[in-house]
Amino acid sequence: MAAGEPHFVIIPLLAQGHIIPACDMARLLATNGAIVTVVITPANLTRLHSFSTLISTSNLPIRLASLPFPSTAASIPDSCQNVDLVHSPDLFSNFFLAMSLLQTPLLEYLHGQHPPPTCIISDHFQPWGMNIARELSIPNLIFHGFSSFTLTAMLTIKNHKIYQSLTDVHKPFIIPGLPQPIETTKAKAPPFFYEEAPGFEKLAQEAIMAEDTCEGIVLNTCSEMESYFTQQLEELTGKKVYAIGPLPLANKDAASKAARGNKPSIDESQCLQWLDSMPESSVIYVSFGSITHTVAAQLIEIGAGLEASGLRFIWVIKESELMAAPEVGKWLTEEEGFEKRVEGRGMVIKGWAPQAAILGHSAVGGFVTHCGWNSVMESVSAGLPMLTWPHFADQFLNEKVVVEVLKVGVPVGIGKPIMYVFGEEMVVVGREVVEKGVKCLMECGGEGEERRKRVRELGEKVRKAVDKGGSSFENLIKLIEVGSKKLMKST
Template identity: 30%
Template sequence: MAHVRNNEPPPFPAAVVMVPLPLQGHLNQLLHLSRLVSDRNVPVHFISTTTHCRQAKFRVQGWDPLKVATIHFHELKTPNFVSPKPNPNSTIKFPSHLQPLCEVTTQLRHPVASLLRKLSATTRRLVIIHDSLMGSVIQDFVSLPNAESYTFHSVSAFTILLYTLKNIRKQFDNITDSVVLTYAHLSFEDCFTAEFKKFTAMQHDYAKLNSGRIYNSCRIMEQPMLDLLENEERNRNKTLWALGPFNPLDIIRTTKGEKGYKCLKWLDTQEPNTVIFVSFGTTTSLTKEQITEIAIGLETSEQKFIWALRDADKGDVFDEYITVELPKGYEERIKGRGLVVREWAPQLEILAHRATGGFMSHCGWNSCMESISMGVPIVAWPMHSDQPTNSVLITNILKVGVTVRDWKWRDEIVVAEDVEKAVRILMATKDGEETRRRAVEIGDGVRKSVKEDGDSWLQLQSFIDHISR
């Protein structure tokens, strides 16, 4: 049991501990949430490995975590592990090369428990916000009388609702919402490997220890889904908090060295809404053949574009990565109209730029939230994980995007003509204009929700009041 010297009350009514899964989309979201919580005068302790704390700080955009005195980074060590190279030829596109990293994170349990014991003595209430895939790592918080935990889901409420209903075999008879019923048939087939499903099931088992769940979402986007999930939590005497968007909305441009990011300077020379940003996230590996088809499709679309072309992250993103090859002479041919970015691309700042009018994306939830919050419509091309369900939410429900390829054709290569068609529809047709208008409208609503007395603002204040009680 934690004790405070001389029976004096701890200096803080509450302190928050963030425990992300050490993959980019998870690290980034919880680091952004750390900013929101610390802005409400609550100290935050961000826990990860030495490499992944560095990764989170290096890649974050829109603010500088090193300038926030109330965010404390705790760097822990894991045993050495083998980090295989990404395999673009894998039948299932899930990044199984990151499975060893996920498995080794379970070894953080004891150092995390030790740190939690120390932190519990510094605060009246210790609040752990942990990634849903880090449940086993934080399980020892139950031995601390002043600690409680909240599970953070790094995916959409829509995805979690469908996943929950399928996995607990709950009947759909008691659900009347037409949005949910329409898409109740969606399958998670080929979204994950068997090994990752096993890992996920084991981690989710620890959710029974929590006091509620947190989503990077808001009701203007996912009202029906959040309401159903909230009712489910209420039945368990737990609470749901929709605190999104986590990412900053007033973007302060960062610089890379003295010259700054080349792609942002290039965007400065373009007209509003004329450039499509192409990026498939940090865990996608594409075959050489597929890369060639994308390259030709972008070129023949005759639209301006920025293409972030990198191989998928390995367990340590600072290791050497493979340079992806393009057709000979390609970059010379597209010069002036297209730009290929091979280093880390400042995605949030690109999406916030006035010249960006579209985003061809894998539909990872982090990317979806960033794009929607900036009012940028999406060309949806899901690859694995929660991305197929997110793409349905984007294109069919919110109607802020168009589809490159339906998930049922996931085993087939997407040819250049399909890439060209999707880009043209979004960037050069009346239908595309309507999709952009809708994206701007929802984006405006999302941004209003985080302002004082907006829904997300009130949710965050309610959460802070709750943990500071």
């Protein structure tokens, strides 16, 4: 490698599920000889206070480029700086416009950086990163928050023109080109969310162009989980795929695990002390990610199912859900309410939870998840089976990976996707189904034990993947070499 250090600029989608892996990736790159700049905005910088502290105390060469959010120019409230803060469907096109308007201030910022950038890694939903790379004459790579399986399935469905031929979005079909028959529907395997939405045509065209012209694709996965699908994705796209996950494993100590995402709404030591008092593998962790929105009736059914199961649990409810449904807060805390009835065996976290630390605790034995890919990777890394409860976007395809490909989860049985915040009619999953699902997840013998054994073995393999000599570590080194090309040319 030439003298000097490669300088990566990471441009994440402004959503917790994309910012968190971007920070994990930054930590991996910086730990292995690169300088990294992560592009964010002021409201998101506030959420990354713990990560900022970690950077300063560890002296990692990571810079957080906080650019003013162009709310006025995009006709969107300044408060809407993250996907989970955009509470109207009418504002999503404005939100993406605002992100694209970060190009000019980002270029100005980067022109003043020393050493200068040598590589851009832009989120698939930030395709304008290719313009920055072109202006600076450096490589551009695309980061996808999806699994190899999901990307491969989406591409093969698109290439076979199945989307165009289906008028019934709930009609089942077999995904073509896979090594095993896997059934889905158009609703459960949608095109990238903007491709058929009015007003997003320009973004879709730019995303396709960015994919066509990029130097490669970066994924939060590993060969030990998805070797076949990663190879298939390379064949379908003609691009090198850098599988460098599981990205959560970039955080090996308690401090860095606590620094992931937002500030926890509960003292981490209090939570871990509670877990310390529980038997091994006896606690269920229930969380549906940062942007799914669970309505009041469903929250109460989840709680009632957990209560009826008699099992130990930690249940995360978002602050926004409680604000939208004050009756749930009353149901939880009234004199003879839910929290009183489950006292000693159940904990409710209201807000952001230290998820990585919880999943890594020996007392936790299963994860009820929305199947966001970050959560799936965290669960596998911890060797935990999953009860799958997908909501929308790629989550139903991720469920297929968990349940049918890896066979490390059981489905709760969601029939149709729902959006996450806008109040559509939805079918509420009853307490009996919740109770049955969590009992199945925690089953000690038979299929339950086989699942647990498979995911424990898989967890051991993926943890080794990120160690020196592992598949993900080797891909990381190759990725850093892409960022070093500019240095080599200049010497």
